[in-house]
Amino acid sequence: MKPSFFDLTYDELKTLLKEKGFSPFGATQIFDWVYKKGVYDPFKWTNVSKASQQYFSETYDLSLLKVVWNGLSKDGTRKFLVKMSDGQTVESVAIPARDRLTLCISSQVGCAVGCTFCHTATQGLKRHLKTSEVVLQFVTIQNWLKETVGVEEKITNIVYMGQGEPLHNFENMKKATLVFMNEKGLGLGQRRITLSTSGLVPAIEKMAQDFPPVNIALSLHSARNDVRTELMPINKVYDLERLFKAIKMIPLKAHRRITYEYLLIEGMNDSMDDVIALSGLLNSKESKINLIPFNEFPGSKYKRPSEQKIMWFLDQMIKRGFTCTIRTTKGSDILAACGQLKSEFEKLNLWDGNSQVIIPSIASTVLQNQAL
Numbered sequence: 001m002k003p004s005f006f007d008l009t010y011d012e013l014k015t016l017l018k019e020k021g022f023s024p025f026g027a028t029q030i031f032d033w034v035y036k037k038g039v040y041d042p043f044k045w046t047n048v049s050k051a052s053q054q055y056f057s058e059t060y061d062l063s064l065l066k067v068v069w070n071g072l073s074k075d076g077t078r079k080f081l082v083k084m085s086d087g088q089t090v091e092s093v094a095i096p097a098r099d100r101l102t103l104c105i106s107s108q109v110g111c112a113v114g115c116t117f118c119h120t121a122t123q124g125l126k127r128h129l130k131t132s133e134v135v136l137q138f139v140t141i142q143n144w145l146k147e148t149v150g151v152e153e154k155i156t157n158i159v160y161m162g163q164g165e166p167l168h169n170f171e172n173m174k175k176a177t178l179v180f181m182n183e184k185g186l187g188l189g190q191r192r193i194t195l196s197t198s199g200l201v202p203a204i205e206k207m208a209q210d211f212p213p214v215n216i217a218l219s220l221h222s223a224r225n226d227v228r229t230e231l232m233p234i235n236k237v238y239d240l241e242r243l244f245k246a247i248k249m250i251p252l253k254a255h256r257r258i259t260y261e262y263l264l265i266e267g268m269n270d271s272m273d274d275v276i277a278l279s280g281l282l283n284s285k286e287s288k289i290n291l292i293p294f295n296e297f298p299g300s301k302y303k304r305p306s307e308q309k310i311m312w313f314l315d316q317m318i319k320r321g322f323t324c325t326i327r328t329t330k331g332s333d334i335l336a337a338c339g340q341l342k343s344e345f346e347k348l349n350l351w352d353g354n355s356q357v358i359i360p361s362i363a364s365t366v367l368q369n370q371a372l
């Protein structure tokens with residue numbers, strides 16, 4: 001099998017061209033064709049030498065991922081199930097908001113972290129995604145939107161908040177980020193990319209030295225070790241003290257503020273004790289708190305707090321000087337909680353591995369019937 005072109009960073013492409021006796025300046029043209037113009041046939045790269053066209057056509061795979069299902073929520077969120085060359089699938093979600101279109105990207109097939117509130121955790125870790133499979137979620141969906149919805153549908157932001165723990169797949173996520181940020185290609189600025197982590201301390205320490213300076217979101221969910229351990233077993237290994245030591249190593253000049261994701265769960269982390277612990281742990285000037293009312297899924301043991309309780313928690317944090325917002329649940333009518341779609345397909349045997357026609361029709365009926 002040929003290697004994927006989308007595994008190459010700009011610098012690697014330049015080195016490769018040099019090694020093969022082509023002009024390294026060709027990297028600029030090739031990145032332009034692939035990432036700016038969306039032309040994936042090397043023989044159409046008209047300002048590139050015939051010999052390098054031939055070389056890339058023979059040596060590299062420039063195919064995109066297969067979109068095997070997509071669902072459009074009434075709030076405009078569009079969820080995709082994409083298939084990779086080994087038949088594994090992951091989810092990506094395009095979320096529109098005001099002047100931006102954010103793509104939520106997966107980093108692994110399944111996840112090893114085992115958060116007790118998360119649907120993806122029930123699948124365990126199957127494998128890391130390759131650099132190309134991360135990059136191709138963007139390229140494939142951008143291309144799909146252009147062809148299906150229209151040119152104005154441009155992805156402007158990326159969040160690594162899909163399936164998987166991105167820092168567990170450090171090198172591939174780093175390389176994919178370099179591809180996303182390269183000005184000769186997609187040119188996404190550092191403020192347009194957000195990496196969300198569950199708190200893998202050694203990788204956070206490494207990240208402070210050796211990762212492009214993107215926004216950081218930490219899945220905190222509790223400022224009390226006992227509660228956090230119950231929600232996120234990773235806290236047993238890297239408790240809040242160790243975690244915050246590592247977080248302090250991240251240079252805040254580039255990141256301005258760190259976002260703390262806080263899933264609000266009824267009776268678990270929504271009391272006054274939790275408010276006091278949270279405001280004691282975080283620095284109000286360097287933090288932004290994103291409250292996420294729990295999105296219940298079939299079989300989940302946790303409950304979403306009442307609207308009144310959610311507003312009370314928000315108010316308490318604002319009163320204590322924090323920038324605190326509530327993240328509205330997007331796309332709940334299309335199973336947008338991470339990992340839900342893939343599992344439901346597998347459970348109901350809707351996913352036969354290659355059908356692109358039957359699945360959407362059956363799935364939409366099932367979704368309409370609220371049978372999931």
Ligand code: SF4
Pocket residue numbers: 111112113114115118119120121162163164165198338
């Ligand atoms: S919440 Fe994220 S880190 Fe935790 S199990 Fe789910 S995918 Fe993994």
